[in-house]
């Protein structure tokens with residue numbers, strides 16, 4: 303998945319950037335708005351330019367009629383927001399959620415612009431959503447909804463225009479339906495119109511683990527910068543899903559001691575390190591949750607206790623708003639790598655910085671998914687099929703370079719890594735807009 307849900311503090315109709323956070327605990331989108339404003343201050347970007355970037359290029363609302371299994375029609379509301387394509391085609395996931403709304407989609411579309419710019423892939427930012435509780439639909443209804451939404455959005459999508467991907471409650475199969483619907487409508491195969499597809503229909507190897515691998519790459523890079531030895535670094539990971547599981551596994555393979563992991567049922571902790579193979583075996587065989595895992599030396603904790611464990615690195619990789627101004631002072635890790643989107647609120651971030659904790663921000667740390675989406679798009683456009691070694695090697699190069707760029711920006715301006723990531727992203731977007739519209743004398 304490319305992106306997942308966040309919270310916004312904007313009120314209806316209010317553009318991005320106007321609603322500066324007033325409260326201590328502003329989450330994902332509100333915090334991003336605020337960071338863009340601050341980044342503009344650091345770079346001296348004029349307010350009219352920021353205002354221009356505070357609203358999306360295009361917002362499309364569609365009403366998708368779907369014949370339900372009982373023969374009756376239902377109409378679902380769907381959105382696509384295209385924020386900015388200064389650096390390349392719009393790119394961003396589609397989420398199916400009953401509470402998805404235009405404001406949330408608008409905020410997340412802008413975040414994609416910044417995320418793609420931080421890792422320097424040639425995409426702009428977009429996001430889509432359909433107001434639906436996907437668990438209430440049969441597979442047939444879900445397929446008809448997806449095909450209907452795709453047909454209505456097709457005038458705005460295309461390999462060089464806007465390329466959707468999975469997000470909350472959408473998956474590889476839904477991307478395959480999108481690709482199939484677009485290809486049928488256009489009369490030719492267009493795999494590059496969507497990423498996150500199954501490998502059998504033009505998806506790429508390495509996509510599933512890409513975000514967790516990216517988290518692991520930036521973590522290792524940061525350890526190197528700080529001079530910490532992997533073998534004496536203790537790690538706790540909140541969330542053992544797509545992102546957390548892969549990050550934990552790859553970092554354990556790199557020699558770190560993964561002492562605690564958690565899922566929605568709670569956390570398991572073993573000082574000295576968990577046997578992740580044994581945990582995986584348990585999850586596979588029981589089809590269950592971590593709360594039922596038993597092994598010698600294992601302690602069961604709550605998620606809140608995991609966040610406060612005495613470890614060196616904490617990777618929150620579950621959901622947003624986990625580290626807030628209420629619990630930030632209890633965090634004992636010296637480094638936080640944000641695998642999830644928006645796990646740290648604005649108030650918490652301030653507390654952590656005051657305490658000298660290094661926070662590797664989400665728009666950098668979890669960008670591995672969109673980087674490998676970019677690889678999928680490139681393979682589709684060129685008719686190539688890359689091996690897993692090539693995908694992982696190029697992912698490593700891009701994530702490591704982005705980490706270095708963000709650290710360099712932080713040093714250059716004497717700012718924290720989150721602000722540095724936004725400064726870098728804003729700089730890249732503004733530069734591309736300016737060069738595209740530069741007057742003749744700027745070419746000298």
Ligand SMILES: NC(=O)c1ccc[n+]([C@@H]2O[C@H](COP(=O)([O-])OP(=O)(O)OC[C@H]3O[C@@H](n4cnc5c(N)ncnc54)[C@H](O)[C@@H]3O)[C@@H](O)[C@H]2O)c1
Pocket residue numbers: 303304305306307513540541542543544545546564565566567605619620621622641642643644668669671
């Ligand atoms: N999957 C991606 O490619 C990707 C890309 C970028 C960002 N992200 C972000 O990473 C985070 C995790 O995504 P994922 O794809 O791994 O999701 P997932 O659904 O695969 O896994 C989520 C994990 O978090 C746990 N969890 C859920 N609610 C929890 C709670 N209240 N407390 C503690 N644990 C809880 C779940 O049990 C599960 O282990 C999200 O914030 C998502 O937006 C994911």
